[in-house]
Amino acid sequence: MTTLVDFSxxxxxxxxxxxxxxxxxxxxxxxxxxxxSFGTKKKEDIKLxxxxxxxxxxxxxxxxxxxxxxxxxxxxxxxxxxxxxxLKVTEGQIKFHGRELINLSEKDMRRLRGNEIAYIxxxxxxxFTPFIKIGKQLIEALRSHQKISKQDAKKKALLWLERVKLxxxxxxxxxxxxxxxxxxxxxxxxxxxxxxxxxxxADEPTTALDVLTSETILDLLVDLQKEYNCAVLLISHNLNHxxxxxxxxxxxxxxxxxxxxxxxxxRKNPFHPYTKLLLQARPVLxxxxxxxxVVIPGEPGxxxxxxxxxxxRCPKSFIKCSILPKMKSVGDSHWIACHAKDSEADDTNASxxxxx
Amino acid sequence: xxxxYAFFKKxxxxxxxxxxxxxxxxxxxxxxxxxVMITAIGPFFxxxxxxxxxxxxxxxxxxxxxxxxxxxxxxCIFSRIVIGSQATLGITVLVITTVxxxxxxxxxxxxxxxxxxxxxxxxxxxxxxxxxxxxxxxAIAGFLGPSLTNLMIxxxxxxxxxxxxxxxxxxxSEREKEYVLAARVGGCPTWKIITRHLLPQIISPVLxxxxxxxxxxxxxxSSLSFLGLGAQPPAPExxxxxxxxxxxxxxxxxxxxxxxxxxxxxxxxxxxxxxSLRDKLDSKSx
Numbered sequence: 001m002t003t004l005v006d007f008s009x010x011x012x013x014x015x016x017x018x019x020x021x022x023x024x025x026x027x028x029x030x031x032x033x034x035x036x037s038f039g040t041k042k043k044e045d046i047k048l049x050x051x052x053x054x055x056x057x058x059x060x061x062x063x064x065x066x067x068x069x070x071x072x073x074x075x076x077x078x079x080x081x082x083x084x085x086x087l088k089v090t091e092g093q094i095k096f097h098g099r100e101l102i103n104l105s106e107k108d109m110r111r112l113r114g115n116e117i118a119y120i121x122x123x124x125x126x127x128f129t130p131f132i133k134i135g136k137q138l139i140e141a142l143r144s145h146q147k148i149s150k151q152d153a154k155k156k157a158l159l160w161l162e163r164v165k166l167x168x169x170x171x172x173x174x175x176x177x178x179x180x181x182x183x184x185x186x187x188x189x190x191x192x193x194x195x196x197x198x199x200x201x202a203d204e205p206t207t208a209l210d211v212l213t214s215e216t217i218l219d220l221l222v223d224l225q226k227e228y229n230c231a232v233l234l235i236s237h238n239l240n241h242x243x244x245x246x247x248x249x250x251x252x253x254x255x256x257x258x259x260x261x262x263x264x265x266x267r268k269n270p271f272h273p274y275t276k277l278l279l280q281a282r283p284v285l286x287x288x289x290x291x292x293x294v295v296i297p298g299e300p301g302x303x304x305x306x307x308x309x310x311x312x313r314c315p316k317s318f319i320k321c322s323i324l325p326k327m328k329s330v331g332d333s334h335w336i337a338c339h340a341k342d343s344e345a346d347d348t349n350a351s352x353x354x355x356x
Numbered sequence: 357x358x359x360x361y362a363f364f365k366k367x368x369x370x371x372x373x374x375x376x377x378x379x380x381x382x383x384x385x386x387x388x389x390x391x392v393m394i395t396a397i398g399p400f401f402x403x404x405x406x407x408x409x410x411x412x413x414x415x416x417x418x419x420x421x422x423x424x425x426x427x428x429x430x431x432c433i434f435s436r437i438v439i440g441s442q443a444t445l446g447i448t449v450l451v452i453t454t455v456x457x458x459x460x461x462x463x464x465x466x467x468x469x470x471x472x473x474x475x476x477x478x479x480x481x482x483x484x485x486x487x488x489x490x491x492x493x494x495a496i497a498g499f500l501g502p503s504l505t506n507l508m509i510x511x512x513x514x515x516x517x518x519x520x521x522x523x524x525x526x527x528x529s530e531r532e533k534e535y536v537l538a539a540r541v542g543g544c545p546t547w548k549i550i551t552r553h554l555l556p557q558i559i560s561p562v563l564x565x566x567x568x569x570x571x572x573x574x575x576x577x578s579s580l581s582f583l584g585l586g587a588q589p590p591a592p593e594x595x596x597x598x599x600x601x602x603x604x605x606x607x608x609x610x611x612x613x614x615x616x617x618x619x620x621x622x623x624x625x626x627x628x629x630x631x632s633l634r635d636k637l638d639s640k641s642x
Binding site for chain 2: 113115125127128129130140141145191
């Protein structure tokens with residue numbers, strides 16, 4: 001398969017021969033990925049991300065949702081080889097554009113970062129070095145990946161600042177602290193998109209912004225993503241953002257993916273109890289808002305050590321939940337990892353087996 | 357080069373905002389500028405040849421020909437102090453520059469890269485810092501043999517540690533910040549992160565440390581010279597002059613008072629400036 005696609009070529013806007021095939025091949029494929037923290041000496045290693053599988057196609061926007069500590073950001077860090085020294089990928093593969101990312105040398109990784117995989121931070125204040133002007137940082141970034149002159153780099157940086165709807169000349173010669181949060185996040189977006197990367201990892205890009213600003217910034221991201229046909233991995237807590245914009249969703253709980261599939265599919269008929277509760281816990285303004293929203297029982301971060309991570313908090317859990325459920329298809333591009341689904345089918349009295 | 361440019365720019369900018377300076381710091385600055393001026397142009401206006409031995413005029417009291425009198429060899433003390441300032445200040449500047457040039461890169465690399473390299477460098481530093489720096493400097497200078505070059509080497513070997521530790525400490529806290537991560541994610545090579553993104557952060561603390569250290573280094577150099585490990589006679593050096601005047605302290609204390617005063621004034625002015633800089637640049641950790 002790999003012989004059919006020239007991986008050294010960056011995608012352009014014009015349709016090319018074989019584009020159709022490239023479209024159907026996943027751009028990023030995470031297979032059976034596990035991340036563990038090193039136990040000191042005799043302590044056991046703690047598995048933080050457990051055997052997850054994900055794939056993103058070129059031009060697709062995948063939303064990764066889940067509560068804090070469910071391993072979303074860790075997965076993104078593993079993707080870029082930025083895991084802290086105490087954590088390590090213990091199993092699995094990350095295949096990006098035909099290349100294996102785990103065990104990639106630091107030099108090759110550096111070429112990849114920014115150029116082919118861009119990363120947008122949650123904390124917009126942190127995306128730029130505080131004492132260097134924005135323009136200089138953009139030029140420096142451009143020149144570290146591409147062989148272009150300073151003038152060309154400046155032109156390109158200005159163009160991109162304009163494209164994210166900023167007053168380019170003014171922003172170009174300001175320091176990060178002179179800009180507002182929204183402006184900075186736009187500038188960060190420009191810095192990420194400047195290289196026309198194949199994949200953008202947006203790690204909660206709008207958490208620190210207000211509702212309207214985050215809407216406009218995400219709209220901008222979606223527009224530019226469509227224009228340049230790059231894939232986006234959108235990590236977010238905000239279900240509304242994710243449901244509104246993504247093509248597909250993966251829901252994570254306690255380091256496992258519990259449900260994944262096309263966004264429309266999941267919005268209409270979620271199968272996993274966690275997804276169901278999440279969707280019900282969200283006020284929908286087009287309908288009558290109930291007096292009390294649904295509450296997921298238990299405290300956040302309560303993760304079962306064996307079996308299904310959600311078992312302790314799940315209203316439907318039963319004995320079988322102590323065995324790790326496998327991902328299985330429940331419809332057209334829709335997978336869940338839950339035992340309750342099978343037992344509903346073959347045993348209507350599943351609730352009588354409840355043990356928690 | 358970039359670092360030195362930024363270093364001098366920062367110094368210049370801080371000096372330019374003089375109206376906010378405290379009177380003490382202003383006094384220190386004026387004293388230091390005067391001394392530097394004397395060092396620079398004084399040797400052209402010497403009343404006497406500082407090396408000329410005139411046994412007939414030995415130990416004479418101050419007069420018009422000899423403003424500060426003469427020493428035990430009949431040499432003009434005033435001329436010797438002016439010439440000696442070149443040795444003392446020159447060596448000090450050289451030592452501080454070398455120490456900055458050695459300490460900063462080691463601290464940056466060891467702090468940013470960390471791991472085993474960091475452990476080795478820091479254990480070495482711990483070992484060196486466990487001994488009083490003056491004693492260590494005496495030991496090294498004594499081991500290498502008395503000369504100005506060896507004196508400089510011994511002071512540099514003793515002094516680089518504190519710079520490395522300060523730089524490493526700052527780098528350790530800065531490298532965890534998100535802008536460094538952002539630079540890494542943007543594909544910035546390690547050396548560029550160190551030079552562009554981390555180096556500017558350490559200018560202010562190093563500037564303060566350097567000004568405060570000027571006084572200490574002058575003291576160490578003078579002390580070592582006093583002990584006979586530094587400048588060799590007949591070279592005029594303040595510490596060596598103190599040493600020369602010691603036998604006559606009971607009868608003619610001026611022989612020790614003039615070079616001693618010179619040392620005190622330089623050290624005092626450097627400390628006044630250093631403390632005020634520390635308050636201004638708000639680096640409380642030093």
